[in-house]
Amino acid sequence: MTKSIPQSKRKARRVLLTRRALLILGGLALLHPILRFIGFHVPRKPLRVEVTQRLVPGKFFLSPQFILFATESKFWAVSRKCTHLGCTLNYNENEDILICPCHQSHFSKEGLVLHGPAQNPLKIYEVEKRESSPFFIVTM
Protein backbone atom coordinates (compact mmCIF):
# COMPACT_ATOMS: atom_id res chain seq x y z
CA MET A 1 0.00 0.00 0.00
CA THR A 2 1.50 3.34 -1.06
CA LYS A 3 0.84 6.40 0.90
CA SER A 4 0.68 9.61 -1.12
CA ILE A 5 2.06 12.84 0.27
CA PRO A 6 -0.45 15.65 0.33
CA GLN A 7 0.09 18.48 -2.17
CA SER A 8 0.67 21.09 0.56
CA LYS A 9 3.42 18.99 2.19
CA ARG A 10 5.13 18.49 -1.19
CA LYS A 11 5.09 22.22 -1.81
CA ALA A 12 6.45 22.94 1.68
CA ARG A 13 9.24 20.40 1.16
CA ARG A 14 10.14 21.96 -2.23
CA VAL A 15 10.30 25.43 -0.69
CA LEU A 16 12.48 24.11 2.15
CA LEU A 17 14.87 22.39 -0.27
CA THR A 18 15.09 25.52 -2.43
CA ARG A 19 15.88 27.66 0.62
CA ARG A 20 18.56 25.23 1.75
CA ALA A 21 20.10 25.16 -1.73
CA LEU A 22 20.15 28.98 -1.83
CA LEU A 23 21.67 29.09 1.65
CA ILE A 24 24.43 26.67 0.63
CA LEU A 25 25.13 28.60 -2.60
CA GLY A 26 25.22 31.88 -0.67
CA GLY A 27 27.65 30.37 1.84
CA LEU A 28 29.90 29.13 -0.95
CA ALA A 29 29.81 32.54 -2.61
CA LEU A 30 30.98 34.14 0.66
CA LEU A 31 33.69 31.54 1.24
CA HIS A 32 36.04 32.84 -1.45
CA PRO A 33 36.27 36.46 -0.21
CA ILE A 34 36.58 35.24 3.38
CA LEU A 35 39.47 32.91 2.47
CA ARG A 36 41.17 35.72 0.56
CA PHE A 37 40.68 38.06 3.52
CA ILE A 38 42.42 35.68 5.89
CA GLY A 39 45.27 35.31 3.42
CA PHE A 40 44.63 31.85 2.06
CA HIS A 41 45.53 31.27 -1.54
CA VAL A 42 46.22 28.26 -3.67
CA PRO A 43 49.87 28.33 -4.77
CA ARG A 44 50.11 28.49 -8.51
CA LYS A 45 52.53 26.60 -10.69
CA PRO A 46 55.55 28.78 -11.65
CA LEU A 47 55.38 30.19 -15.16
CA ARG A 48 58.51 29.75 -17.30
CA VAL A 49 59.02 32.30 -20.07
CA GLU A 50 61.59 31.63 -22.78
CA VAL A 51 63.54 34.57 -24.19
CA THR A 52 64.94 33.73 -27.62
CA GLN A 53 66.73 37.04 -28.05
CA ARG A 54 70.42 37.42 -27.19
CA LEU A 55 71.23 40.21 -24.75
CA VAL A 56 74.45 42.15 -24.90
CA PRO A 57 75.66 43.64 -21.60
CA GLY A 58 74.05 46.99 -20.87
CA LYS A 59 70.92 46.17 -22.86
CA PHE A 60 67.51 44.94 -21.75
CA PHE A 61 64.61 42.83 -22.97
CA LEU A 62 61.08 44.08 -22.43
CA SER A 63 58.22 41.61 -22.03
CA PRO A 64 54.65 42.38 -20.92
CA GLN A 65 55.35 40.88 -17.47
CA PHE A 66 59.02 41.66 -16.78
CA ILE A 67 62.17 43.47 -17.90
CA LEU A 68 65.30 41.39 -18.27
CA PHE A 69 68.54 43.31 -17.68
CA ALA A 70 72.06 42.25 -18.55
CA THR A 71 75.46 43.42 -17.34
CA GLU A 72 78.89 41.88 -17.90
CA SER A 73 78.54 39.66 -14.84
CA LYS A 74 74.86 39.09 -14.19
CA PHE A 75 71.30 38.90 -15.51
CA TRP A 76 68.13 39.63 -13.64
CA ALA A 77 64.45 40.15 -14.37
CA VAL A 78 62.17 42.54 -12.48
CA SER A 79 58.41 42.46 -12.57
CA ARG A 80 56.63 45.22 -14.47
CA LYS A 81 53.69 45.12 -12.04
CA CYS A 82 53.70 48.16 -9.76
CA THR A 83 53.52 47.22 -6.09
CA HIS A 84 51.16 50.11 -5.36
CA LEU A 85 48.02 49.18 -7.30
CA GLY A 86 49.32 46.93 -10.05
CA CYS A 87 49.75 49.17 -13.09
CA THR A 88 52.30 48.13 -15.73
CA LEU A 89 55.59 49.95 -15.34
CA ASN A 90 57.47 51.62 -18.19
CA TYR A 91 61.25 51.63 -18.43
CA ASN A 92 62.93 54.99 -18.94
CA GLU A 93 66.24 54.20 -20.60
CA ASN A 94 67.66 57.72 -20.22
CA GLU A 95 67.19 57.81 -16.44
CA ASP A 96 67.62 54.04 -15.93
CA ILE A 97 64.45 53.78 -13.86
CA LEU A 98 61.04 52.14 -14.05
CA ILE A 99 58.16 54.59 -13.84
CA CYS A 100 54.55 53.85 -13.05
CA PRO A 101 52.18 55.72 -15.38
CA CYS A 102 49.33 55.63 -12.83
CA HIS A 103 50.69 57.44 -9.75
CA GLN A 104 54.31 58.08 -10.72
CA SER A 105 56.12 55.65 -8.44
CA HIS A 106 59.76 55.24 -9.46
CA PHE A 107 61.80 52.05 -9.11
CA SER A 108 65.46 51.30 -9.72
CA LYS A 109 66.50 48.62 -12.24
CA GLU A 110 67.02 46.35 -9.23
CA GLY A 111 63.38 46.85 -8.23
CA LEU A 112 63.91 49.16 -5.25
CA VAL A 113 61.43 51.95 -4.56
CA LEU A 114 62.96 55.35 -5.33
CA HIS A 115 59.78 57.40 -5.09
CA GLY A 116 56.30 56.50 -3.77
CA PRO A 117 53.41 56.05 -3.33
CA ALA A 118 54.57 52.43 -3.79
CA GLN A 119 56.06 51.07 -0.55
CA ASN A 120 57.37 47.66 -1.56
CA PRO A 121 60.10 46.65 -3.99
CA LEU A 122 59.34 44.91 -7.26
CA LYS A 123 59.44 41.14 -7.57
CA ILE A 124 62.71 39.77 -8.88
CA TYR A 125 62.38 36.66 -11.00
CA GLU A 126 64.84 33.82 -11.32
CA VAL A 127 66.76 33.87 -14.61
CA GLU A 128 68.50 30.88 -16.17
CA LYS A 129 71.12 31.74 -18.81
CA ARG A 130 71.65 29.27 -21.64
CA GLU A 131 74.16 29.05 -24.50
CA SER A 132 71.60 28.33 -27.23
CA SER A 133 68.08 29.49 -27.97
CA PRO A 134 66.14 30.10 -25.80
CA PHE A 135 68.97 32.14 -24.33
CA PHE A 136 67.15 32.91 -21.11
CA ILE A 137 64.41 31.23 -19.13
CA VAL A 138 62.65 33.46 -16.65
CA THR A 139 60.71 31.72 -13.92
CA MET A 140 57.82 33.78 -12.61
Ligand code: FES
Ligand atom coordinates in the same frame (compact mmCIF):
# COMPACT_ATOMS: atom_id res chain seq x y z
S1 FES B 1 49.78 51.89 -9.35
FE1 FES B 1 51.82 52.42 -9.56
S2 FES B 1 52.06 54.11 -8.29
FE2 FES B 1 50.00 53.59 -8.09
